[in-house]
């Protein structure tokens with residue numbers, strides 16, 4: 001997305017220029033993505049001609065009004081649904097042309113998800129939820145205790161890991177969900193309204209922690225949000241209206257002062 005709208009004097013522009021020189025590909029490249037839902041004779045165009053690139057290590061917010069196509073884009077980026085037209089390249093591989101099995105494999109290897117409703121399994125502890133994510137990802141690596149310690153400390157949940165989700169506050173549950181998403185060291189983290197179910201204080205804390213942990217682990221994050229102030233925590237903000245990219249702007253890379261009360 002930066003090439004069409006960003007300046008070469010920005011951090012993104014400089015990385016894009018360096019990438020071009022080295023012949024490297026962006027970690028995510030969405031090219032003319034379209035999605036039309038069909039039910040009977042009714043057709044609902046949810047995305048039209050959506051094109052943008054994301055550099056490795058970038059934090060990008062996706063904002064737009066209800067019904068603008070954010071969730072549809074999220075599901076396509078996560079390989080959870082296919083676009084009707086266009087292509088999605090993850091690390092240069094065309095996601096949209098893979099079989100379901102291959103897509104699942106690529107998704108497990110490279111993508112971590114954080115959802116608005118946390119989606120933790122209620123019958124097992126926070127720690128077991130995180131371990132399960134590691135097992136499902138089939139990375140072939142042993143469980144990384146050192147990374148869990150680091151994440152727990154960063155996310156402030158080190159004393160809470162033996163508890164079940166219903167014994168944790170909403171903010172703590174979301175921080176466990178972030179640890180669960182990051183434990184496999186995914187190259188890409190997709191977060192869908194990660195603070196949608198949290199009060200302001202917890203929401204600010206969770207956003208800041210997501211930002212810090214992604215910086216620390218050099219992870220690419222795409223975060224959907226309704227909140228234009230929360231969106232500022234990103235490096236760039238992708239505005240969507242009526243299924244199209246309306247504009248892309250620089251974020252502040254941190255929360256605005258007005259939110260840090």
Ligand SMILES: Nc1ncnc2c1ncn2[C@@H]1O[C@H](COP(=O)(O)OP(=O)(O)OP(=O)(O)O)[C@@H](O)[C@H]1O
Nearest residue numbers: 037044045046064065066067068069070071072073
């Ligand atoms: N399964 C579906 N079948 C038909 N239409 C759908 C389906 N899912 C979404 N849509 C329509 O596609 C458009 C985009 O929906 P989408 O959920 O992607 O928007 P959104 O920006 O995520 O909205 P919100 O912020 O309210 O979650 C809307 O008009 C919606 O009604």
